[in-house]
Amino acid sequence: MERNPLFVKLSAQPSRALVDERFVVLVQNAVPGSQLTVHALHQCEDGHSWQAFAHYIADAMGTVNVSEDSSLGGTYTGTEAMGLLWSLKPVPGSKPGLRMRKKNVQTPMLVTISVYQGHQTDGFVDQAPLATVVVERWYMAPGVRRIPVTEYGLTATLFLPAGPGPFPGLLDLWGGGGQLVEYRAALLASHGIASLALDYLTCKYSMETKKTVSNQYFEMAYRVLAEHPQILGSRIAMLGLSLGTSITFRTAVYSQVIKLRCAVCISGSHRQPHNSSLEEILSFFHSNADKIRFNEENEVIWRDLLLPIPSDSTNKVEVGQIKCPLLLIVGEDDQNWCAYESAMDMKEMMEKAGNSHLLTLLSYPEAGHLIEPPYTPHVRSSQFRDMSTRQIRCSSGLHSFPFSFET
16 A cells, blocks of 8 residues: 555654764655655754755655665765755855854754655745654753853853863864854863853954954963863863964963963964964964965965965974974865965974874865864855955855864
8 A cells, every 4th residue: 555645754863962963864654665855954043044955765664764875866965864964055045155153052053854755956945845853953062051251351251061070171262254153162061171262353352442462362261261160270272273273373382371281273374473472473464465366256265375384483383392282183175274284384393393293183185174063064165254354255165074172
């Protein structure tokens, strides 16, 4: 007897989880051998909608298991357990340059998963699905505490893991787009690391005084972590992305106040004036602005800004002096920064200095600049505001990666 498609069952387990946890999407009671489309839809806080979909054939039991079965088409193909998340794309008609970025980490990312009859490619809003479920994806695990920090002139948010602690700590620095970005720190706290997300470009001090923060700003953020009763002052790390790596490299090598247990640098460079301030680093970048170029889509390419890497140490951090473990994560197709070339130079510098045992290098072919937490949607380029010039740019190369972090 042929089964009625109206009785198709759809489940996604777990229905509530962290954004870096896998779920299992299961279609049951479909017509054996029938064509089905599994569709995911998410509306961001900015009002823009993203979708992903994949084509499947129900097996002899009328079942599709997205974690085990192969997609024949759609926004991804092959066996991809989390393809419905990482292949999310703006729905047709959306403006270009969109990027999915969670701003309110105290609310979940809601994803509506539906199954449709046939192999569909468009018009999902005009069709009735056979079944639908909603899953919650969280950056904050139950019990994680979000604590705004405004003391000592800081613009920051501290995320404390659930439980009494004491916990290892981390200072989380983002890049040239500025703003207080919390979602990575919230996720790290969900995995047991007390994390302080710090705004150092568009913080209250800089907005009010029109001045760049000094090195003491970062030292004060470190003290907030080191002196917290639930944080292990001897186990504090710094994580920098893009421009944030410039601060991280400099701090790890030269700071007399900040003593890091380890440092993590994603998509960055050690190219900067010797033992410099943030203002001097930005001025150094601006002095090379004539090297900025644009591709055929008018997307900005920054990677030549700091090239070539000099052989002498005049304009780069002397990483041969670093005394804590250093993790470098780079995309070999980074069009924003010369991250790969910088990593190769740092590797050589540390080998010559005899401290290469402190270096771990993760280098990903065909990956771009913005390497994100697991299952973040991949986009080729996105718009952002350069906080030093206030211009809106469209920059190419965004990817995600499954990170883990131990101190």
